[in-house]
Amino acid sequence: MDLLASNPLILKLEQFVRLSFEEKQVLNLAASEGVRQIGPRGDIIREGDRPQTLNLVLSGWACRYKHLEDGRRQIISFVLPGDFCDSHVFVLRQMDHSIGSLTPLTYAQLPRRRVEEITAKHPRLNQAFLWDALVNAAIQREWTVSLGQRHALERMAHLMCEIFLRLRGVGQTEGNSCDLPLTQAGMADAMGLSVVHVNRTLQELRAMKLIVLKGRTLTIPDLAALQDAAQFNPNYLHLDAEGRHLDANN
Amino acid sequence: MDLLASNPLILKLEQFVRLSFEEKQVLNLAASEGVRQIGPRGDIIREGDRPQTLNLVLSGWACRYKHLEDGRRQIISFVLPGDFCDSHVFVLRQMDHSIGSLTPLTYAQLPRRRVEEITAKHPRLNQAFLWDALVNAAIQREWTVSLGQRHALERMAHLMCEIFLRLRGVGQTEGNSCDLPLTQAGMADAMGLSVVHVNRTLQELRAMKLIVLKGRTLTIPDLAALQDAAQFNPNYLHLDAEGRHLDANN
DNA sequence: TTAAGTGAATTACATAGGTTAAGACCGCAT
DNA sequence: ATGCGGTCTTAACCTATGTAATTCACTTAA
Numbered sequence: 001m002d003l004l005a006s007n008p009l010i011l012k013l014e015q016f017v018r019l020s021f022e023e024k025q026v027l028n029l030a031a032s033e034g035v036r037q038i039g040p041r042g043d044i045i046r047e048g049d050r051p052q053t054l055n056l057v058l059s060g061w062a063c064r065y066k067h068l069e070d071g072r073r074q075i076i077s078f079v080l081p082g083d084f085c086d087s088h089v090f091v092l093r094q095m096d097h098s099i100g101s102l103t104p105l106t107y108a109q110l111p112r113r114r115v116e117e118i119t120a121k122h123p124r125l126n127q128a129f130l131w132d133a134l135v136n137a138a139i140q141r142e143w144t145v146s147l148g149q150r151h152a153l154e155r156m157a158h159l160m161c162e163i164f165l166r167l168r169g170v171g172q173t174e175g176n177s178c179d180l181p182l183t184q185a186g187m188a189d190a191m192g193l194s195v196v197h198v199n200r201t202l203q204e205l206r207a208m209k210l211i212v213l214k215g216r217t218l219t220i221p222d223l224a225a226l227q228d229a230a231q232f233n234p235n236y237l238h239l240d241a242e243g244r245h246l247d248a249n250n
Numbered sequence: 251m252d253l254l255a256s257n258p259l260i261l262k263l264e265q266f267v268r269l270s271f272e273e274k275q276v277l278n279l280a281a282s283e284g285v286r287q288i289g290p291r292g293d294i295i296r297e298g299d300r301p302q303t304l305n306l307v308l309s310g311w312a313c314r315y316k317h318l319e320d321g322r323r324q325i326i327s328f329v330l331p332g333d334f335c336d337s338h339v340f341v342l343r344q345m346d347h348s349i350g351s352l353t354p355l356t357y358a359q360l361p362r363r364r365v366e367e368i369t370a371k372h373p374r375l376n377q378a379f380l381w382d383a384l385v386n387a388a389i390q391r392e393w394t395v396s397l398g399q400r401h402a403l404e405r406m407a408h409l410m411c412e413i414f415l416r417l418r419g420v421g422q423t424e425g426n427s428c429d430l431p432l433t434q435a436g437m438a439d440a441m442g443l444s445v446v447h448v449n450r451t452l453q454e455l456r457a458m459k460l461i462v463l464k465g466r467t468l469t470i471p472d473l474a475a476l477q478d479a480a481q482f483n484p485n486y487l488h489l490d491a492e493g494r495h496l497d498a499n500n
Numbered sequence: 501t502t503a504a505g506t507g508a509a510t511t512a513c514a515t516a517g518g519t520t521a522a523g524a525c526c527g528c529a530t
Numbered sequence: 531a532t533g534c535g536g537t538c539t540t541a542a543c544c545t546a547t548g549t550a551a552t553t554c555a556c557t558t559a560a
Contacts, residue, residue: 047485066395068481074398076391091381096388096486131341138346140390141326145316147397148324148442152547183507192398194548199509231318235297236346402517433537444518449539 007031008082008170009056013128015169015239023125026118031056034109038101044085045099053109055085060105061181065189066097075190077140078102078163082170087133103181131238138236147192150231152201155191157230160211164220165237180218205229257281258332258420259306263378265419265489273375276368281306284359288351294335295349303359305335310355311431315439316347325440327390328352328413332420337383353431381488388486397442400481402451405441407480410461414470415487430468455479 010027013019019027035058038044044062045051062079076097079085085099090112119126139162146155160180167178182190188198205211210226212219220226227234260277263269269277285308288294294312295301312329326347329335335349340362369376389412396405410430417428434452438445455461460476462469470476477484 064391066391068395068399070481072399074395076394088380088384091377092384092388092488093490094485096488097391127341130338134338134342137387137390138342140387140394141314141316141347143394144326144390144397145318145324147394148440149318149322184509185507190398195508196510196549197547200547203509231320235344238342238346240343434539435537445538446519446540447517450517453539 006171008058008080008172010082011170012082013125013132016131017124017128019124019128023122026122026125030110030114030118031058031108033114034111035106036109037104037106040101040103040105042105043098043100044105044107045095047095047098049095050093051086051089051095052112054087054089054112054115055099056108056110057081057083057085058106058108060107061102062099062105062107063102063186063190064097064099073189074192075186077136077143078190080163080166080170081172083136084129084132087129087136102186135236135238138238142236152191152193152197153204154230155193156187156198156201156205157210157226158232159187159191160218160220161223161227161230161232161234162237164218164223165234165239169237169239176221176223177217177219179216180213181216256421258308258330258422260332261420262332263375263382266381267374267378269374269378273372276372276375280360280364280368281308281358283364284361286357286359288355290351290353290355292355293348293350294355294357295345297345297348299345300343301336301339301345302362304337304339304362304365305349306358306360307331307333307335308356308358310357311352311429312349312355312357313352313436313440314347314349323439324442325436327386327393328440330413330416330420331422333386334379334382337379337386352436385486385488388488392486402441402443402447403454404480405443406437406448406451406455407460407476408482409437409441410468410470411473411477411480411482411484412487414468414473415484415489419487419489426471426473427467427469429466430463431466 007024007028009031010019010024013027034053044055047066057079059081062085064076064079065073066076067073079099085107086095089095119129142158142162146158150158163180164173164178167173172178184198184202185195187193188195191198193201202211202213206213208229209221210229212221226232257274257278259281260269260274263277284303294305297316307329309331312335314326314329315323316326317323329349335357336345339345369379392408392412396408400408413430414423414428417423422428432440434448435445437443438448441448443451452461452463456463458479459471460479462471476482
């Protein structure tokens with residue numbers, strides 16, 4: 001397995017800090033232990049669980065979600081390759097939400113002790129994990145803005161910009177295309193819209209030539225145009241080049 | 251100043267971990283240095299800023315918010331007494347949102363070095379700060395659920411349950427009443443509703459006898475009933491008694 | 501080869517919530 | 531006391547989005 005070149009966690013963190021060879025080795029080792037697989041529509045963790053491991057997604061998509069009592073469901077965020085399922089959970093008693101797979105999923109299950117060991121020995125990795133957690137918080141804030149203020153069309157366009165850029169950061173895009181393994185029902189749960197309206201909105205985005213969506217493949221012919229339609233400002237992803245200030249000493 | 255008894259940060263953190271006398275002293279000292287005041291409707295930090303200090307709210311309310319280009323505005327979260335304005339910001343380059351005061355505000359401005367010193371010397375405080383940050387993330391996730399799935403009435407009821415419980419945790423309630431220094435326009439910006447609809451919804455909550463709202467005082471005659479109306483489950487605030495497992499050794 | 505299941509698309513209709521506008525109320529500065 | 535700006539309230543009307551139901555395409559499984 002050629003993890004050295006393709007470990008999505010490394011690719012992601014290197015958007016923030018250049019890692020030393022040793023640090024990369026540590027991450028690769030971690031990502032090769034305790035690897036699990038599950039099919040689509042499975043739960044990795046359920047609300048109420050008290051996980052003693054940290055899960056790192058290596059390939060496939062998952063999502064955080066929460067059900068209301070009457071069956072309504074909200075997808076809270078997408079967990080993409082290179083993302084942790086439950087960073088720092090050890091501090092809280094129980095999960096306050098569930099995490100489920102949207103596609104077949106490969107993930108590494110790291111025991112608590114292993115995580116603590118890595119962060120203790122490698123302060124810069126620890127720093128990078130913190131950066132990652134802060135970016136996730138920023139994404140969650142941006143979802144608040146989308147759900148609160150953006151109309152259906154803007155909201156969908158915004159989500160697609162975000163997903164495309166996040167996937168690009170972990171080497172999962174090809175040109176202006178990427179995978180979008182979401183059903184319209186999935187999009188609906190994520191955006192707080194009905195399935196019918198998701199469909200309408202998708203048609204509209206297609207008619208405007210802002211997206212091409214065939215099967216599970218999303219193509220964005222003109223990213224700048226899509227960003228405009230979404231009022232998308234990438235600052236919250238904190239990918240600014242200036243972020244690369246913590247150079248490794250190798 | 252009798253901070254020992256009333257420092258809201260200490261009150262909040264002690265919901266999670268019992269602090270030693272020394273740890274409390276450290277927090278009190280921090281909260282008494284560099285104290286600032288500003289009036290209502292001022293900005294403490296603006297999107298794009300690169301803060302070199304950490305602000306701790308001692309009294310009054312603030313909010314995180316973001317503007318869209320056409321003037322729409324979303325309040326992303328409320329910053330209450332005992333809350334940090336910008337935890338861990340040092341890691342990110344720039345603020346991706348602004349923080350403004352909703353009332354006259356007192357806050358302590360801690361220089362970066364001071365914060366790093368405290369977390370380095372007092373691991374349990376560091377742990378408690380982490381708990382706090384994780385609870386904030388959980389609150390943000392719950393807002394995602396509210397904005398995505400809950401109808402206006404549930405959403406308003408939910409917000410009021412949350413605010414009441416958060417304020418109770420820092421000793422800012424009296425019986426079943428608390429301060430609610432929000433205009434209806436403020437609520438609208440927070441809940442993604444129009445002012446008119448906030449007004450309608452408030453009338454409805456009043457008619458159902460779920461809340462009494464006079465001036466800036468909110469009274470909740472029957473918290474359980476309000477929670478029901480909101481489908482409110484407090485688990486995401488992580489206040490479970492079991493959380494008190496990290497007892498101090500004093 | 502069919503049957504069953506899932507996802508996409510489309511139509512007709514219903515409604516929660518938005519918009520605009522106008523009064524009423526209240527504190528405050530002159 | 532007067533006027534003024536902020537806030538709340540209400541009304542009339544409008545629209546973005548939801549609901550329900552149907553059809554079509556495609557896959558899988560027997």
